[in-house]
Amino acid sequence: MHVVGIDGHKKTHTLVAVDQLGRRADEITVKATPSGHVQALKWIARFGQVLLAIEDCRHLTRRFEADLLLAGHAVVRVHTRLMAGARRSARERGKSDPIDAEAVARVALREPELPRASLAGPARDVKLLVDHRRRLVRSRTAAANKLRWFLHEIEPELPVPSRGLRRLCVFDMLAAELDGRAGVVVEIARDLVSECRRLTEQINGLEARLRRLVETLAPSLLNIPGCGVISAAVVIGETAGAARFKSKDAFAHFTGTAPIPVWSSNKVRVRLNRGGNRSINHALHMIAVTQVRRGGEGADYFAKQLARGKTPKEAVRLLRRRVSDRVFRALLADEAVSQPTVTHADLPVSAAA
Incomplete structure (x- = not known):
């Protein structure tokens, strides 16, 4: 069985096939177009049963991934940081598209637990909406900060709540206060009020849409204490299917809640994991x-860790790992209801992930 490594770019994709010993068998470069994808599929068919490994640059290769999956191939994703070691250990020096594609293939031979690609589903829609909402919130924050300075200049004693520039009633009050006033500062402030209102209405609409999606895809997440709609949406969008993780420990490694071993000899030590998916880690x-703030099971666990001599930061980290495990179980339960669970062991090498 051969492994085909793929180095994707905006205009071309380079494919290199290697055998089980990592020796290069053949290579091809095709255009990043539908006709080029057809040419690549015909070339891959020459090797019979294959495993496809693609550099994890989904903004460049998402369409190619979908065509490969629809053709019935198994596709695994290789993170770019894993390719550096493969390039350094290769006999051919330098960096080129064929060298990178060969490095991708060799990483796939070396690492048996690479994440498998799958066709985009509702989870991607959730992620896109969450990312779009995050951009709108940042824009509103920038506009609100500027608006506060202008409002202070216009009327220093104007009562604006600390978090009021996200409520429609506050915008109505500000519009009434600015009505009838003259000057360039007032004109700009009036425009900023309108901009903040527009952004707030968009953000509220996205939150309502995300609530409907979360209640459909993973209602069990909302039953976890402290998990709101936005946090649940981030978890769903970034996880993209909990069944692709072999265990709760693998999921914890993905979320950055699993500690990193840094020990030698007989003394076992670990340190804080600052990697993983930072968006889901923050959620x-x-x-x-x-x-911890609202009390209940989580607060009791936090207090128990403090009684054992843990610092507040350490106790929160342990609670975060506990939450990660519970989130993983909730996602698996919801996915089992919506569709049959399929493990990696059930997937043939040439079947779609």
């Missing part, structure tokens, strides 16, 4: 902090 942290 889990907010769930843990909310549980």
